[in-house]
Amino acid sequence: MTNNKQLKVLFVTPELVPFVKVGGVADVSSALPKMLAELGCEVRVVVPKYGAVDNRKFKIHDVVRLKDIPITIGDKDYTFSLKSSFLPSPKVRVQIYFLDNELYFGSRKSIYGDALSGEDYPDNDMRFAFFSHAIFELIEKLGWQPDIIHCNDWQTGLVPAYFKALKKRNPASETIKILYTIHNFSNQGIFGKGTLKGLGLPDSMINENGILHGNKVNYMKAGIQFADFVNTVSPGYAKEVMANKVISSGLDELLKKKKKKFAGLINGIDESDWNPKTDKFIPKRYVLKSIDEKLENKKALIERFDLEGDLNEPVIGIISRLTEEKGIDLFVDSFDKLAKMKVKFVVLGAGQKIYHTKLEKLHKQYPHKLGLLLGFDNELAHLIEAGADMLLMPSKYEPCGLNQMYSLVYGTIPIVRKTGGLADTVSQFDSAKGTGNGFVFEKYTAGDMIKSITSAMKIFEDKGTWNKIIANGMQSDFSWKSSARGYVELYQNILNQ
């Protein structure tokens, strides 16, 4: 890594912890820029100013000189304004710009769709085309030009296309390189061709070598086509999406073609946020040496959900988006069997309505076996990581997964399916050798999942062995430092291309 002092990075993201979060992209968008700043990069982050983001709580201010900036997309005129704040961090100051437009962001209570009906907003295509287009105008107006624009997920997929299409308007922008990071291939920003009208992209991009995929508009495909480099969030998942049509949701062939410009880089965890030694959300802080004190957190978790049974029985947590991709169907469909075992569960998450309904029903049926909170609750996520004995992630696909890494450093043993980033971070415990940090099952079946849970429960009874698994996990290094270095190297390679 040479001379990254001058490396200027504009990090463009649809979600950002602690302001607004639906999935793991929000955690990455906060932790990675902070670590990049620690490594000496100059990083600024842009995120939409959704109505749900609280100005007062987060001390978000207007940037007076960047108010009502006009922007024309296709034949329509819009404006946006910028608001400013900083990422909370004792070590570094990372500037955040909130991109504000009342119609598309400010007036919406939710991020992507109506919370009650579960339906996406019908204008998500234009909302995020607008966001992506505005990045170009922003650079023109900011008086600060990045070397790299680092885009994330389908919501920013059109940024590279707009930069290519508009470069004549700002020739200086031509030196900017764009990295496009895909956190999940299952949401690609796919719309009907009616969307094209509003986008104002040149005809030369409107074909199967550009923004179209299977005759539909696909923002993620546009990102892959027009970015200077593309990556996803674990080496394992990068291999899977190139090899598998289902996991890549149809983009496997394209990725294979682009494989020289496509890589997998594992995420890290934000140790200032996820650390049982300093966690401000849990009743009792602990380290490996004082692991017995973890029990205080278990007590608090059991009390909070009024769970039955004695303290010696394991509690298994699930913190997840509640979608099929995350394996929630395996869990709900086998719950009657799980309920007969000497174990209790706590589930935290939100997602598809069908799983909300099924989980609520199970919770009514087994109120003291299954603790449930539908929604996003950061504090509770910390209590579950600290208080549960095991964390279940039966994912069908998992690009990286963060909760298994949080659980490993909290001494909460992960039980995961062998896929994507889960396979890269969790290894099956081998009692003969004393190696491994969790329990891993291969087949996507309730039977295999239950077998894995059962074998974990058996070993749980033998405290000595269990503590060995805990130690294996708590001693591992999942910090962002090495991954962030990987990104700096990647930025530099892209700039030298």
Ligand code: GLC
């Ligand atoms: C998405 C993926 C998850 C990943 C996260 C951050 O939410 O589903 O696996 O950890 O993005 O990259």
